[in-house]
Amino acid sequence: MKNGFMSGQTSTLIHNIGELMTQDGEHRVLRDAAVVIEGERISWIGQAADAPAADAAVDAEGRAVLPGWVDSHSHLVFAGDRTAEFEARMAGESYSAGGIAVTMGATRAAGEEELTRLTAERVAEAVSQGTTYLESKTGYGLDVENEARSARIAAATVDEVTYLGAHLVPAGVDPEEYTDLVCGPMLDAVLPHVRWADVFCERGAFTEEQSRRVLTAARNAGLGLRVHGNQLGEGPGVQLAVEFGAASVDHVNYLSEADIQALAGTWSGWDAASGTGLRGTVATCLPACDLSTRQPLAPGRELIDAGVQIALAANCNPGTSYTSSMAFCVTTAVLQMHLSVHEAVRAATYGGALALGRETGKDADGERAVGSIAVGHRADLHMLKAPSATHLAYRPGIPMTHAVWRAGVRAV
Numbered sequence: 542m543k544n545g546f547m548s549g550q551t552s553t554l555i556h557n558i559g560e561l562m563t564q565d566g567e568h569r570v571l572r573d574a575a576v577v578i579e580g581e582r583i584s585w586i587g588q589a590a591d592a593p594a595a596d597a598a599v600d601a602e603g604r605a606v607l608p609g610w611v612d613s614h615s616h617l618v619f620a621g622d623r624t625a626e627f628e629a630r631m632a633g634e635s636y637s638a639g640g641i642a643v644t645m646g647a648t649r650a651a652g653e654e655e656l657t658r659l660t661a662e663r664v665a666e667a668v669s670q671g672t673t674y675l676e677s678k679t680g681y682g683l684d685v686e687n688e689a690r691s692a693r694i695a696a697a698t699v700d701e702v703t704y705l706g707a708h709l710v711p712a713g714v715d716p717e718e719y720t721d722l723v724c725g726p727m728l729d730a731v732l733p734h735v736r737w738a739d740v741f742c743e744r745g746a747f748t749e750e751q752s753r754r755v756l757t758a759a760r761n762a763g764l765g766l767r768v769h770g771n772q773l774g775e776g777p778g779v780q781l782a783v784e785f786g787a788a789s790v791d792h793v794n795y796l797s798e799a800d801i802q803a804l805a806g807t808w809s810g811w812d813a814a815s816g817t818g819l820r821g822t823v824a825t826c827l828p829a830c831d832l833s834t835r836q837p838l839a840p841g842r843e844l845i846d847a848g849v850q851i852a853l854a855a856n857c858n859p860g861t862s863y864t865s866s867m868a869f870c871v872t873t874a875v876l877q878m879h880l881s882v883h884e885a886v887r888a889a890t891y892g893g894a895l896a897l898g899r900e901t902g903k904d905a906d907g908e909r910a911v912g913s914i915a916v917g918h919r920a921d922l923h924m925l926k927a928p929s930a931t932h933l934a935y936r937p938g939i940p941m942t943h944a945v946w947r948a949g950v951r952a953v
C-alpha cells in the first residue's frame with residue numbers, strides 16, 4: 542500500500558487550496574486546505590499540513606475550491622432559437638408562454654441525432670463552467686412521441702430528468718383533452734426515463750385545476766413533484782407546490798406574504814444548521830431568467846430570512862434564459878438579491894441538491910450526496926481562477942473556472 546487508502550482505487554490529493562468552501566453540515570470554510578479524491582468519492586478533507594499521501598497530487602496554488610454547481614432547473618432538449626423574440630422583448634414586448642410553441646416546432650422537426658448532439662453540447666457548456674450535476678426537463682415535444690423522445694435523450698445526457706408535458710397546450714388542441722393526455726398516455730410513455738414531473742402553472746399555460754390533475758397523476762405514478770409557479774404574476778403555483786409536498790417551486794417572482802409563510806412552514810421540521818429533519822419545498826430562484834424577461838428578481842433575501850431553503854439555477858432554455866452560467870446567477874444573487882457570497886454559493890450547490898433530493902446519500906454507488914464537500918460525497922469540485930469565492934461577485938463577468946472534477950474525473 543503506497544498511500545493511506547485501502548480500496549485500491551486511484552487517489553488524488555488536491556493541496557494548497559486557499560479557500561475550501563465546503564457547504565457541508567458544519568458550513569466550514571477552510572484556509573490552506575486539501576481534499577483527497579478516491580475513485581468517484583471524496584475520501585478526506587482537512588488542513589493541507591495534515592494531508593495523507595496519494596497516488597497523484599494537484600497543487601491548487603492558493604486557488605479557491607467549491608462544490609461543483611448543482612443546476613436544478615433547465616430545459617436543454619430543444620432545437621432552434623428565439624433571438625427575434627428576445628429582441629422584441631428588449632424593445633419593450635413582455636414575455637408570454639406562447640413562445641414555447643416556436644421551440645416545439647423546431648424540436649419536433651429535428652432528427653434524434655441532432656437533438657441528442659445539441660443537448661450534449663449544452664451539457665458540455667455547463668460543465669466547462671463548473672456545473673457538475675444537472676437536471677433537465679422535457680417540454681418542447683408536447684405530444685406522446687416527442688415527449689418520450691425528449692425524455693430518452695435527457696436520460697442519456699443529464700443526471701436528473703423531469704417530465705414537463707404540462708408546459709403549454711399546443712395550438713388547436715382542447716386544453717382538457719391535452720391535460721388528459723399529459724396525465725395518461727404521455728405520462729406512461731415517459732415514465733421509464735424520468736424521476737420528476739413539473740407543471741407550468743401560470744396564466745397562458747395551465748390553470749390551477751389542470752395543474753392539480755397533472756400533479757395528482759404524477760404523484761400516483763411515483764414521481765417526485767416540482768412546479769413552475771408565480772413567474773408572471775401572483776397565482777396558485779406556490780400554494781399548490783406546498784399542498785402537494787413538491788420538492789421545489791421555481792421562479793417565485795411574485796409572492797404574497799402568505800406564499801412566503803406557506804413555504805417557510807414546510808421547513809418547520811428541518812434543522813438548517815445540521816441539514817437534517819423533514820425536507821420542505823425549496824424555492825428555486827432563476828435570476829438570469831428574471832433579467833432576460835425583465836421580471837422583478839425573486840425575493841431570495843426575504844425567503845432566506847423567513848426560513849425558506851432556496852436554490853439558484855440557470856434555467857437554460859431558448860425562451861427566457863439562454864445561459865448555463867451558474868456563476869452569473871451567483872454574481873446576480875450577491876449584487877442584486879442581497880445574498881452573501883456564502884449564501885449564494887450555497888444556494889447554487891447544496892440548495893440545488895436539496896431541490897433534487899440529493900443532498901444526502903448512502904456513500905454507495907449511485908447514492909452519493911452532491912452539492913457539498915464532505916467525506917463520502919461525490920467528488921464534484923470546482924476550482925476557481927481566484928483565491929476566494931468572493932471573486933465571483935467582485936469580478937463580475939470574468940470567467941472564473943480553472944478546473945472541474947465530476948464524480949472524481951477531471952472534466953476541465
Ligand SMILES: N=CN[C@@H](CCC(=O)O)C(=O)O
Binds near residue numbers: 616644856861862
Ligand atoms: N416558464 C416556463 N418555462 C420556461 C420557459 C419556456 C420558454 O419560453 O421556452 C422557463 O422556465 O422560463
Ligand SMILES: [Zn+2]
Binds near residue numbers: 614615616769856
Ligand atoms: Zn423552466
